[in-house]
Amino acid sequence: MNILLLGGTGQLGRECLLRAGPDLRIVAPTRQELDLAAPGGIEAFVAAQDADVIVNAAAYTAVDKAEAERDLAHVLNAEVPGRLAAAAAAKGIPLVHVSTDYVFDGRKGAPYRPDDPVAPLGAYGASKEAGERAVRAAGARAVILRTAWVYGPFGGNFLATMLRVGAERDVLKVVDDQRGTPTTAADLAAACLAIAARLVDEPSEPGGTFHFTNAGETTWCGFARAIFEIAGPRLPKVPQVLAITTAEYPTPAKRPADSRLDCAATLARFPVIQPDWRAALAATLDRLLQRTNDA
Ligand SMILES: NC(=O)C1=CN([C@@H]2O[C@H](COP(=O)(O)OP(=O)(O)OC[C@H]3O[C@@H](n4cnc5c(N)ncnc54)[C@H](OP(=O)(O)O)[C@@H]3O)[C@@H](O)[C@H]2O)C=CC1
Ligand SMILES: Cc1cn([C@H]2C[C@H](O)[C@@H](COP(=O)(O)OP(=O)(O)O[C@H]3O[C@@H](C)C(=O)[C@@H](O)[C@H]3O)O2)c(=O)[nH]c1=O
Numbered sequence: 001m002n003i004l005l006l007g008g009t010g011q012l013g014r015e016c017l018l019r020a021g022p023d024l025r026i027v028a029p030t031r032q033e034l035d036l037a038a039p040g041g042i043e044a045f046v047a048a049q050d051a052d053v054i055v056n057a058a059a060y061t062a063v064d065k066a067e068a069e070r071d072l073a074h075v076l077n078a079e080v081p082g083r084l085a086a087a088a089a090a091k092g093i094p095l096v097h098v099s100t101d102y103v104f105d106g107r108k109g110a111p112y113r114p115d116d117p118v119a120p121l122g123a124y125g126a127s128k129e130a131g132e133r134a135v136r137a138a139g140a141r142a143v144i145l146r147t148a149w150v151y152g153p154f155g156g157n158f159l160a161t162m163l164r165v166g167a168e169r170d171v172l173k174v175v176d177d178q179r180g181t182p183t184t185a186a187d188l189a190a191a192c193l194a195i196a197a198r199l200v201d202e203p204s205e206p207g208g209t210f211h212f213t214n215a216g217e218t219t220w221c222g223f224a225r226a227i228f229e230i231a232g233p234r235l236p237k238v239p240q241v242l243a244i245t246t247a248e249y250p251t252p253a254k255r256p257a258d259s260r261l262d263c264a265a266t267l268a269r270f271p272v273i274q275p276d277w278r279a280a281l282a283a284t285l286d287r288l289l290q291r292t293n294d295a
Protein backbone atom coordinates (compact mmCIF):
# COMPACT_ATOMS: atom_id res chain seq x y z
CA MET A 1 0.00 0.00 0.00
CA ASN A 2 1.24 3.50 -0.89
CA ILE A 3 0.15 6.26 1.48
CA LEU A 4 0.39 9.99 0.90
CA LEU A 5 0.72 11.44 4.42
CA LEU A 6 0.23 15.12 5.19
CA GLY A 7 1.68 16.34 8.50
CA GLY A 8 4.52 13.80 8.72
CA THR A 9 6.42 15.92 11.27
CA GLY A 10 3.52 16.10 13.75
CA GLN A 11 2.71 13.77 16.65
CA LEU A 12 0.42 11.51 14.61
CA GLY A 13 2.48 11.81 11.43
CA ARG A 14 5.70 10.68 13.11
CA GLU A 15 4.01 7.63 14.60
CA CYS A 16 2.60 6.74 11.17
CA LEU A 17 6.07 7.01 9.62
CA LEU A 18 7.51 4.70 12.30
CA ARG A 19 5.12 2.02 10.99
CA ALA A 20 6.31 2.27 7.38
CA GLY A 21 7.94 -0.79 5.83
CA PRO A 22 8.21 -2.77 2.59
CA ASP A 23 4.44 -3.37 2.49
CA LEU A 24 3.58 0.08 3.77
CA ARG A 25 5.26 2.82 1.79
CA ILE A 26 4.57 6.30 3.13
CA VAL A 27 5.41 9.49 1.26
CA ALA A 28 5.25 12.59 3.45
CA PRO A 29 6.03 15.93 1.80
CA THR A 30 7.87 18.46 3.94
CA ARG A 31 6.59 21.97 4.50
CA GLN A 32 9.16 23.10 1.90
CA GLU A 33 7.75 20.66 -0.64
CA LEU A 34 4.13 21.51 0.11
CA ASP A 35 3.27 24.54 2.25
CA LEU A 36 -0.29 23.94 3.31
CA ALA A 37 -0.73 27.57 4.37
CA ALA A 38 -0.75 28.34 0.62
CA PRO A 39 -2.98 25.45 -0.41
CA GLY A 40 -3.48 26.32 -4.07
CA GLY A 41 -1.01 23.66 -5.19
CA ILE A 42 -2.60 20.72 -3.37
CA GLU A 43 -4.68 19.29 -6.20
CA ALA A 44 -1.74 19.26 -8.65
CA PHE A 45 0.56 17.80 -6.00
CA VAL A 46 -1.85 14.97 -5.17
CA ALA A 47 -2.53 14.26 -8.84
CA ALA A 48 1.21 13.69 -9.39
CA GLN A 49 1.56 11.17 -6.53
CA ASP A 50 1.48 7.39 -6.85
CA ALA A 51 -0.78 6.90 -3.82
CA ASP A 52 -3.51 4.38 -2.97
CA VAL A 53 -4.85 6.47 -0.09
CA ILE A 54 -4.30 9.83 1.60
CA VAL A 55 -3.93 10.24 5.38
CA ASN A 56 -4.29 13.82 6.58
CA ALA A 57 -2.46 14.31 9.88
CA ALA A 58 -1.68 17.98 9.18
CA ALA A 59 -3.54 20.63 11.12
CA TYR A 60 -3.40 23.89 13.01
CA THR A 61 -3.55 22.54 16.59
CA ALA A 62 -2.80 25.57 18.84
CA VAL A 63 -6.22 25.82 20.52
CA ASP A 64 -5.76 29.17 22.29
CA LYS A 65 -3.70 30.82 19.54
CA ALA A 66 -6.40 29.90 17.02
CA GLU A 67 -8.69 32.49 18.61
CA ALA A 68 -6.34 35.21 17.29
CA GLU A 69 -5.32 33.35 14.10
CA ARG A 70 -8.73 32.32 12.81
CA ASP A 71 -7.82 32.76 9.16
CA LEU A 72 -4.74 30.54 9.30
CA ALA A 73 -6.61 27.93 11.38
CA HIS A 74 -9.38 27.94 8.79
CA VAL A 75 -6.96 27.44 5.89
CA LEU A 76 -5.19 24.49 7.56
CA ASN A 77 -8.19 22.86 9.19
CA ALA A 78 -11.00 23.55 6.71
CA GLU A 79 -9.69 24.57 3.28
CA VAL A 80 -6.82 22.04 3.14
CA PRO A 81 -9.01 19.01 4.02
CA GLY A 82 -11.59 20.12 1.46
CA ARG A 83 -8.95 20.37 -1.24
CA LEU A 84 -7.41 17.03 -0.23
CA ALA A 85 -10.82 15.37 -0.41
CA ALA A 86 -11.51 16.91 -3.82
CA ALA A 87 -8.11 15.76 -5.07
CA ALA A 88 -8.73 12.26 -3.68
CA ALA A 89 -12.12 12.13 -5.38
CA ALA A 90 -10.59 13.28 -8.69
CA LYS A 91 -7.94 10.57 -8.42
CA GLY A 92 -10.41 7.92 -7.26
CA ILE A 93 -8.56 7.19 -4.03
CA PRO A 94 -9.89 7.27 -0.44
CA LEU A 95 -8.97 9.67 2.37
CA VAL A 96 -8.53 9.32 6.13
CA HIS A 97 -9.00 12.71 7.74
CA VAL A 98 -8.47 13.29 11.46
CA SER A 99 -10.79 15.54 13.46
CA THR A 100 -11.38 16.38 17.10
CA ASP A 101 -13.64 16.07 20.14
CA TYR A 102 -13.56 19.89 20.26
CA VAL A 103 -16.28 19.96 17.55
CA PHE A 104 -18.66 19.20 20.46
CA ASP A 105 -19.77 21.60 23.20
CA GLY A 106 -19.42 19.01 25.95
CA ARG A 107 -22.95 19.39 27.34
CA LYS A 108 -24.34 15.96 26.37
CA GLY A 109 -23.44 14.30 29.65
CA ALA A 110 -22.59 10.99 27.95
CA PRO A 111 -20.02 9.85 25.38
CA TYR A 112 -20.65 11.45 21.98
CA ARG A 113 -21.69 9.28 19.05
CA PRO A 114 -20.51 10.22 15.57
CA ASP A 115 -23.92 11.54 14.48
CA ASP A 116 -24.54 13.68 17.59
CA PRO A 117 -24.95 17.40 16.81
CA VAL A 118 -21.73 19.42 16.69
CA ALA A 119 -21.43 22.83 18.35
CA PRO A 120 -17.80 23.94 18.70
CA LEU A 121 -16.97 26.37 21.51
CA GLY A 122 -13.81 27.90 20.04
CA ALA A 123 -12.08 28.88 16.79
CA TYR A 124 -10.02 25.67 16.59
CA GLY A 125 -13.09 23.46 17.00
CA ALA A 126 -15.04 25.59 14.54
CA SER A 127 -12.27 25.32 11.94
CA LYS A 128 -12.11 21.53 12.38
CA GLU A 129 -15.89 21.27 12.09
CA ALA A 130 -15.76 23.27 8.85
CA GLY A 131 -13.08 20.82 7.67
CA GLU A 132 -15.40 17.88 8.32
CA ARG A 133 -18.12 19.53 6.22
CA ALA A 134 -15.64 20.34 3.44
CA VAL A 135 -14.50 16.70 3.32
CA ARG A 136 -18.10 15.42 3.18
CA ALA A 137 -19.01 17.95 0.46
CA ALA A 138 -16.09 16.94 -1.79
CA GLY A 139 -17.60 13.52 -2.45
CA ALA A 140 -14.49 11.42 -1.78
CA ARG A 141 -14.68 8.01 -0.13
CA ALA A 142 -13.46 9.29 3.22
CA VAL A 143 -13.27 8.36 6.87
CA ILE A 144 -13.39 11.34 9.19
CA LEU A 145 -11.83 10.03 12.40
CA ARG A 146 -12.43 12.18 15.47
CA THR A 147 -10.01 11.68 18.33
CA ALA A 148 -9.08 13.51 21.54
CA TRP A 149 -6.31 14.61 23.90
CA VAL A 150 -3.51 13.28 21.69
CA TYR A 151 -0.02 12.97 23.16
CA GLY A 152 3.09 10.92 22.67
CA PRO A 153 6.85 10.92 23.09
CA PHE A 154 7.38 13.54 20.38
CA GLY A 155 6.25 17.12 20.07
CA GLY A 156 4.25 19.53 22.16
CA ASN A 157 1.42 18.01 24.20
CA PHE A 158 -0.04 17.91 27.72
CA LEU A 159 2.34 15.14 28.85
CA ALA A 160 5.39 17.15 27.74
CA THR A 161 4.00 20.25 29.46
CA MET A 162 3.38 18.39 32.75
CA LEU A 163 6.87 16.85 32.78
CA ARG A 164 8.50 20.19 31.98
CA VAL A 165 6.52 22.26 34.47
CA GLY A 166 6.62 19.48 37.08
CA ALA A 167 10.41 19.62 37.05
CA GLU A 168 10.29 23.35 37.84
CA ARG A 169 7.47 23.72 40.36
CA ASP A 170 6.40 22.06 43.61
CA VAL A 171 2.67 22.44 42.92
CA LEU A 172 0.73 22.15 39.64
CA LYS A 173 -2.89 23.29 39.46
CA VAL A 174 -4.87 21.37 36.86
CA VAL A 175 -8.53 21.52 35.89
CA ASP A 176 -10.59 18.63 37.23
CA ASP A 177 -13.93 19.49 35.60
CA GLN A 178 -13.12 18.72 31.96
CA ARG A 179 -13.66 15.03 31.15
CA GLY A 180 -12.28 13.12 28.20
CA THR A 181 -9.86 10.42 27.16
CA PRO A 182 -6.13 10.85 26.61
CA THR A 183 -5.10 9.10 23.40
CA THR A 184 -1.60 8.16 22.32
CA ALA A 185 -0.44 9.21 18.88
CA ALA A 186 0.87 5.64 18.51
CA ASP A 187 -2.52 3.97 19.02
CA LEU A 188 -4.17 6.62 16.84
CA ALA A 189 -1.61 6.02 14.08
CA ALA A 190 -2.27 2.28 14.19
CA ALA A 191 -6.00 2.98 13.91
CA CYS A 192 -5.55 5.41 10.99
CA LEU A 193 -3.37 2.93 9.10
CA ALA A 194 -5.79 0.05 9.74
CA ILE A 195 -8.67 2.17 8.44
CA ALA A 196 -6.62 3.30 5.43
CA ALA A 197 -5.82 -0.33 4.60
CA ARG A 198 -9.48 -1.32 4.88
CA LEU A 199 -10.53 1.53 2.56
CA VAL A 200 -7.95 0.40 0.00
CA ASP A 201 -8.75 -3.33 0.28
CA GLU A 202 -12.55 -2.93 0.36
CA PRO A 203 -13.75 -0.61 -2.43
CA SER A 204 -17.31 -1.14 -1.16
CA GLU A 205 -16.44 0.42 2.22
CA PRO A 206 -18.21 3.79 2.02
CA GLY A 207 -16.44 5.54 4.91
CA GLY A 208 -18.19 8.06 7.13
CA THR A 209 -17.58 9.75 10.47
CA PHE A 210 -16.06 7.67 13.28
CA HIS A 211 -14.55 8.10 16.74
CA PHE A 212 -11.29 6.70 18.12
CA THR A 213 -9.68 7.31 21.50
CA ASN A 214 -7.96 5.10 24.02
CA ALA A 215 -10.41 3.31 26.35
CA GLY A 216 -11.67 4.76 29.62
CA GLU A 217 -11.96 8.33 30.80
CA THR A 218 -10.48 10.88 33.15
CA THR A 219 -10.04 14.63 33.62
CA TRP A 220 -6.97 16.71 32.80
CA CYS A 221 -6.18 16.60 36.53
CA GLY A 222 -6.59 12.81 36.55
CA PHE A 223 -4.30 12.61 33.52
CA ALA A 224 -1.68 14.76 35.27
CA ARG A 225 -1.85 12.67 38.45
CA ALA A 226 -1.50 9.44 36.47
CA ILE A 227 1.59 10.84 34.72
CA PHE A 228 3.35 11.47 38.04
CA GLU A 229 2.09 8.23 39.62
CA ILE A 230 3.49 6.14 36.78
CA ALA A 231 6.64 8.15 36.02
CA GLY A 232 7.34 9.37 39.57
CA PRO A 233 9.90 6.75 40.57
CA ARG A 234 11.91 7.63 37.44
CA LEU A 235 11.75 11.43 37.89
CA PRO A 236 14.16 13.53 39.95
CA LYS A 237 11.24 15.40 41.48
CA VAL A 238 7.47 14.89 41.67
CA PRO A 239 5.14 17.87 42.12
CA GLN A 240 1.87 17.90 44.01
CA VAL A 241 -1.09 18.10 41.57
CA LEU A 242 -3.95 20.25 42.88
CA ALA A 243 -7.43 19.93 41.38
CA ILE A 244 -8.93 23.26 40.25
CA THR A 245 -11.98 24.32 38.26
CA THR A 246 -12.05 25.67 34.72
CA ALA A 247 -13.07 29.04 36.17
CA GLU A 248 -9.78 29.08 38.07
CA TYR A 249 -7.76 28.53 34.87
CA PRO A 250 -8.90 31.16 32.35
CA THR A 251 -7.84 30.54 28.74
CA PRO A 252 -8.59 32.42 25.49
CA ALA A 253 -10.49 29.41 24.04
CA LYS A 254 -13.42 27.71 25.76
CA ARG A 255 -13.06 23.93 25.96
CA PRO A 256 -15.79 21.28 26.26
CA ALA A 257 -16.52 20.10 29.83
CA ASP A 258 -17.17 16.50 28.78
CA SER A 259 -16.00 15.39 25.36
CA ARG A 260 -15.83 11.64 25.86
CA LEU A 261 -16.22 9.90 22.49
CA ASP A 262 -18.22 6.70 21.93
CA CYS A 263 -15.96 4.54 19.76
CA ALA A 264 -18.24 1.47 19.49
CA ALA A 265 -19.08 1.92 15.81
CA THR A 266 -15.41 2.17 14.88
CA LEU A 267 -14.51 -1.00 16.78
CA ALA A 268 -17.41 -2.85 15.14
CA ARG A 269 -16.49 -1.74 11.63
CA PHE A 270 -12.68 -1.56 11.47
CA PRO A 271 -9.85 -3.79 12.77
CA VAL A 272 -8.62 -1.26 15.33
CA ILE A 273 -7.42 -1.92 18.85
CA GLN A 274 -8.26 0.36 21.73
CA PRO A 275 -5.84 0.02 24.65
CA ASP A 276 -6.83 1.43 28.03
CA TRP A 277 -5.58 5.01 28.45
CA ARG A 278 -3.50 4.23 31.56
CA ALA A 279 -1.74 1.28 29.92
CA ALA A 280 -1.11 3.47 26.86
CA LEU A 281 0.30 6.20 29.11
CA ALA A 282 2.63 3.72 30.82
CA ALA A 283 3.88 2.49 27.44
CA THR A 284 4.46 6.07 26.27
CA LEU A 285 6.37 6.98 29.43
CA ASP A 286 8.56 3.89 28.98
CA ARG A 287 9.45 5.06 25.47
CA LEU A 288 9.96 8.68 26.48
CA LEU A 289 12.03 8.07 29.62
CA GLN A 290 14.06 5.35 27.91
CA ARG A 291 14.94 7.84 25.18
CA THR A 292 15.80 10.56 27.71
CA ASN A 293 18.00 8.19 29.74
CA ASP A 294 19.80 6.99 26.60
CA ALA A 295 20.45 10.53 25.36
N1 LIG B 1 -3.07 17.17 19.45
C1 LIG B 1 -4.27 16.84 19.94
O1 LIG B 1 -4.47 16.85 21.16
C2 LIG B 1 -5.38 16.42 19.04
C3 LIG B 1 -5.24 16.43 17.68
N2 LIG B 1 -6.31 16.12 16.88
C4 LIG B 1 -6.15 16.13 15.43
O2 LIG B 1 -5.24 15.09 15.12
C5 LIG B 1 -4.48 15.45 13.96
C6 LIG B 1 -2.99 15.29 14.28
O3 LIG B 1 -2.68 16.14 15.38
P1 LIG B 1 -1.17 16.24 15.95
O4 LIG B 1 -0.35 15.15 15.37
O5 LIG B 1 -1.28 16.41 17.41
O6 LIG B 1 -0.72 17.65 15.32
P2 LIG B 1 0.69 18.37 15.42
O7 LIG B 1 0.42 19.79 15.80
O8 LIG B 1 1.64 17.57 16.21
O9 LIG B 1 1.22 18.33 13.90
C7 LIG B 1 0.63 19.13 12.92
C8 LIG B 1 1.25 18.82 11.59
O10 LIG B 1 0.70 19.74 10.62
C9 LIG B 1 1.78 20.33 9.95
N3 LIG B 1 1.51 21.69 9.47
C10 LIG B 1 1.01 22.71 10.19
N4 LIG B 1 1.00 23.82 9.42
C11 LIG B 1 1.52 23.47 8.20
C12 LIG B 1 1.79 24.16 6.97
N5 LIG B 1 1.53 25.45 6.84
N6 LIG B 1 2.33 23.47 5.95
C13 LIG B 1 2.62 22.16 6.07
N7 LIG B 1 2.39 21.45 7.18
C14 LIG B 1 1.85 22.11 8.24
C15 LIG B 1 2.90 20.39 10.95
O11 LIG B 1 4.12 20.62 10.30
P3 LIG B 1 5.35 21.36 11.06
O12 LIG B 1 5.96 20.30 11.91
O13 LIG B 1 6.22 21.81 9.96
O14 LIG B 1 4.75 22.47 11.85
C16 LIG B 1 2.78 19.01 11.57
O15 LIG B 1 3.35 18.05 10.72
C17 LIG B 1 -4.94 16.87 13.61
O16 LIG B 1 -5.96 16.78 12.65
C18 LIG B 1 -5.54 17.39 14.89
O17 LIG B 1 -6.53 18.40 14.67
C19 LIG B 1 -7.52 15.74 17.37
C20 LIG B 1 -7.71 15.68 18.72
C21 LIG B 1 -6.63 15.97 19.68
C1 LIG C 1 -0.79 23.38 31.28
C2 LIG C 1 -2.05 23.34 32.10
C3 LIG C 1 -3.27 23.21 31.47
N1 LIG C 1 -4.42 23.19 32.20
C4 LIG C 1 -5.71 23.01 31.52
C5 LIG C 1 -6.01 23.93 30.36
C6 LIG C 1 -6.98 23.13 29.54
O1 LIG C 1 -8.29 23.28 30.05
C7 LIG C 1 -6.51 21.70 29.77
C8 LIG C 1 -5.71 21.10 28.61
O2 LIG C 1 -4.66 21.98 28.30
P1 LIG C 1 -3.89 21.99 26.91
O3 LIG C 1 -3.83 23.39 26.43
O4 LIG C 1 -2.62 21.27 27.08
O5 LIG C 1 -4.77 21.12 25.97
P2 LIG C 1 -5.56 21.54 24.65
O6 LIG C 1 -4.69 22.35 23.79
O7 LIG C 1 -6.89 22.08 24.98
O8 LIG C 1 -5.71 20.09 24.03
C9 LIG C 1 -6.54 19.93 22.92
O9 LIG C 1 -5.76 20.04 21.75
C10 LIG C 1 -6.51 19.99 20.58
C11 LIG C 1 -5.55 20.07 19.40
C12 LIG C 1 -7.51 18.91 20.51
O10 LIG C 1 -7.98 18.55 19.43
C13 LIG C 1 -8.13 18.43 21.80
O11 LIG C 1 -8.58 17.08 21.71
C14 LIG C 1 -7.22 18.58 22.99
O12 LIG C 1 -6.21 17.60 23.03
O13 LIG C 1 -5.73 21.70 30.95
C15 LIG C 1 -4.39 23.30 33.60
O14 LIG C 1 -5.45 23.27 34.25
N2 LIG C 1 -3.19 23.44 34.21
C16 LIG C 1 -2.01 23.48 33.53
O15 LIG C 1 -0.92 23.62 34.16
Ligand SMILES: [Mg+2]
Pocket residue numbers: 061062063064
Ligand atom coordinates in the same frame (compact mmCIF):
# COMPACT_ATOMS: atom_id res chain seq x y z
MG1 LIG D 1 -2.72 23.06 23.45
